[in-house]
Amino acid sequence: MSARKLGLKQRYALMTRGLDWETTYQPMEEVYPYDRFEGIKIRDWSEWEDPFRLTMDSYWKFQAEKERKLYAVLDSFAQSNGQTGISDPRYINAIKLFITGVSPLEYQAHRGFAFTGRHLRGVGPRVAAQMQSLDELRHAQTQIHTISHYNKFFNGMAEWPHMHDRVWYLSVPKSFFDDARTAGPFEFMIAIGFAFEYVLTNLLFVPFMSGAAYNGDLATVTFGFSAQSDESRHMTLGIEVIKFLLEQHPDNLPIVQKWVDKWFWRGHRVLGLVAMMMDYMLPKKVMSWKEAWEIYFTEAGGALFQDLARYGLRPPKYADVATAEAEHISHQNWCTFYQYTHAAAFHTWLPTAQEMDWLSEKYPNTFDKYYRPRYEMWAQMEKDGHRFYNMALPQLCTTCQIPMVYTEPGDPTTIAFRQSMYKNERYHFCSDGCKDIFDAEPEKFAQSWLPVHQIFQGNCGGATVPDVLDWYKLKVGEDNLDFGQSPDRKTWDEWQASKSRLAG
Amino acid sequence: MSVIAIRPDYEAHTEVRDRLGNFHGNQVVYVHWEKHLSFCAAIAFPLPPDMPFGAFIDNVIKPHYAPHPQAEAIDWAAVTWQIDGADATPDLGKSLAENGVGHKSIVRFWTPGLDGYHGSAS
Ligand SMILES: [Fe+2]
Ligand SMILES: [Fe+2]
Ligand SMILES: [Zn+2]
Numbered sequence: 001m002s003a004r005k006l007g008l009k010q011r012y013a014l015m016t017r018g019l020d021w022e023t024t025y026q027p028m029e030e031v032y033p034y035d036r037f038e039g040i041k042i043r044d045w046s047e048w049e050d051p052f053r054l055t056m057d058s059y060w061k062f063q064a065e066k067e068r069k070l071y072a073v074l075d076s077f078a079q080s081n082g083q084t085g086i087s088d089p090r091y092i093n094a095i096k097l098f099i100t101g102v103s104p105l106e107y108q109a110h111r112g113f114a115f116t117g118r119h120l121r122g123v124g125p126r127v128a129a130q131m132q133s134l135d136e137l138r139h140a141q142t143q144i145h146t147i148s149h150y151n152k153f154f155n156g157m158a159e160w161p162h163m164h165d166r167v168w169y170l171s172v173p174k175s176f177f178d179d180a181r182t183a184g185p186f187e188f189m190i191a192i193g194f195a196f197e198y199v200l201t202n203l204l205f206v207p208f209m210s211g212a213a214y215n216g217d218l219a220t221v222t223f224g225f226s227a228q229s230d231e232s233r234h235m236t237l238g239i240e241v242i243k244f245l246l247e248q249h250p251d252n253l254p255i256v257q258k259w260v261d262k263w264f265w266r267g268h269r270v271l272g273l274v275a276m277m278m279d280y281m282l283p284k285k286v287m288s289w290k291e292a293w294e295i296y297f298t299e300a301g302g303a304l305f306q307d308l309a310r311y312g313l314r315p316p317k318y319a320d321v322a323t324a325e326a327e328h329i330s331h332q333n334w335c336t337f338y339q340y341t342h343a344a345a346f347h348t349w350l351p352t353a354q355e356m357d358w359l360s361e362k363y364p365n366t367f368d369k370y371y372r373p374r375y376e377m378w379a380q381m382e383k384d385g386h387r388f389y390n391m392a393l394p395q396l397c398t399t400c401q402i403p404m405v406y407t408e409p410g411d412p413t414t415i416a417f418r419q420s421m422y423k424n425e426r427y428h429f430c431s432d433g434c435k436d437i438f439d440a441e442p443e444k445f446a447q448s449w450l451p452v453h454q455i456f457q458g459n460c461g462g463a464t465v466p467d468v469l470d471w472y473k474l475k476v477g478e479d480n481l482d483f484g485q486s487p488d489r490k491t492w493d494e495w496q497a498s499k500s501r502l503a504g
Numbered sequence: 505m506s507v508i509a510i511r512p513d514y515e516a517h518t519e520v521r522d523r524l525g526n527f528h529g530n531q532v533v534y535v536h537w538e539k540h541l542s543f544c545a546a547i548a549f550p551l552p553p554d555m556p557f558g559a560f561i562d563n564v565i566k567p568h569y570a571p572h573p574q575a576e577a578i579d580w581a582a583v584t585w586q587i588d589g590a591d592a593t594p595d596l597g598k599s600l601a602e603n604g605v606g607h608k609s610i611v612r613f614w615t616p617g618l619d620g621y622h623g624s625a626s
Contacts, residue, residue, distance in 0.1 A: 038508055376621075390543055390544065412625075415545065428534070440506060448522075457521075457527060
């Protein structure tokens with residue numbers, strides 16, 4: 001007798017349902033302590049829809065296949081010295097930012113989804129969270145492998161995990177994920193699954209992957225392709241989570257709204273690093289940050305929130321402020337790194353005349369008026385032999401941990417200063433968005449490990465800049481300072497010289 | 505308590521890292537030169553609360569803003585000040601604390617006639 005072949009639906013049901021854990025000698029409440037304290041009410045976990053219908057066995061097969069293809073490309077990239085084919089050696093600095101700032105977040109996401117998969121008691125979200133947890137671990141791993149090839153030739157990448165935990169600007173992405181991972185499982189799902197993977201993902205992934213494509217980085221492009229199908233699954237999970245929570249109980253709406261507001265703003269702040277990467281660090285530009293924001297947030301996000309309005313959910317608070325900031329954020333961030341180039345693990349430079357013209361064209365309302373003069377002044381100073389450095393440490397926002405560089409809505413000439421008093425201590429914020437987040441959970445954010453204050457307290461290797469850089473494992477003269485005088489550039493120039501000798 | 509945590513005694517297990525007592529006798533003071541955004545943010549210093557305000561200007565503010573081409577032109581007698589959002593006329597002979605500059609206070613100053621490189625606030 002031959003075994004009856006199962007239909008897809010039937011097979012899916014057998015492989016994903018009835019696998020949940022019904023406890024016998026311990027109360028369920030004790031085994032799943034985390035899925036009630038946030039106030040979210042679930043009437044029926046079985047109403048969870050999984051539009052992806054992916055079972056664990058096909059998941060493994062599919063992922064293994066992608067892995068084989070990726071590593072085949074990486075091998076041939078290495079054998080053909082693919083690093084010599086990039087558009088311009090400045091491009092590598094985007095990769096440095098990625099490995100130190102983003103890849104560790106993949107690992108954090110892995111851990112966060114593992115936790116969520118353990119602590120939500122519905123089998124549907126458990127399976128989905130488990131798969132995403134594995135995806136994210138694989139993303140961390142494959143990114144490390146992809147980028148390790150560049151690490152053989154360029155500086156600034158070798159100490160990425162160490163740096164992620166210590167370097168001042170990397171505390172921005174790190175603290176973002178620390179915040180999400182120390183929240184309950186539902187908040188984590190809204191923070192990372194919905195706000196990050198659904199609403200904002202195209203503003204992270206697309207810029208880096210198309211940036212790689214435009215700049216001849218075949219290795220990173222291939223990684224991008226191998227993660228693409230995962231990302232669409234993550235987006236599906238993100239949207240399913242929010243719909244499920246809003247459909248389960250009307251009391252969930254205000255809680256979910258608060259998280260959407262919070263995580264939109266936090267995500268927007270972290271993405272400022274991507275904004276700067278797009279407008280300044282990609283030698284061949286894909287599009288401006290402002291254009292990306294219009295397409296992926298204003299338009300796509302607008303449609304999404306129109307759709308979610310039927311649940312009573314409104315667009316995130318301060319979305320209008322974030323949209324107005326798209327005119328400024330990349331410039332303000334790059335200016336920050338330019339003046340703190342001595343403390344950055346990637347190289348900086350002033351935009352060329354051609355690049356400035358591109359910025360003027362893309363930012364007709366702001367670039368010539370506010371930012372071109374800044375670069376012209378600095379260019380003059382460089383020419384006069386007084387390259388501009390900021391030798392003091394900046395004031396940081398307690399919530400996003402970014403130096404307080406952002407300006408008042410409507411006034412790009414004045415820094416926005418916001419404050420709160422909590423238990424007789426003063427706390428500072430870059431924006432109303434960051435202040436609101438603190439005010440909602442002061443007990444949490446009063447614990448912020450702010451790099452500047454930690455340096456003053458003597459917890460970062462010493463009192464001088466060289467002491468701190470040493471503690472970061474940041475090699476002075478190799479990892480930091482301007483691209484123009486860097487060993488990276490020397491390496492590249494030697495390659496070019498030998499190429500032309502060969503051609504000659 | 506407004507944080508929603510699984511343990512009711514959440515706050516008892518937290519550590520406020522910015523406490524004054526953690527700075528070895530110093531307090532953190534932020535200062536910002538308005539309309540000169542070449543300095544991207546206010547700058548931070550750990551300073552003794554009994555430092556005279558005049559010394560704060562001469563030994564802290566002046567050297568750190570010196571790289572700006574307009575720094576030399578500042579007329580310090582004409583500068584206007586704000587401490588934690590309120591207009592202030594600091595007494596240069598008195599200490600930071602006596603002038604109302606506390607832990608994590610923000611001191612902002614304006615230099616009339618100087619609005620950054622070519623008036624661009626840079
Ligand atoms: Fe990922
Ligand atoms: Fe993802
Ligand atoms: Zn902030």
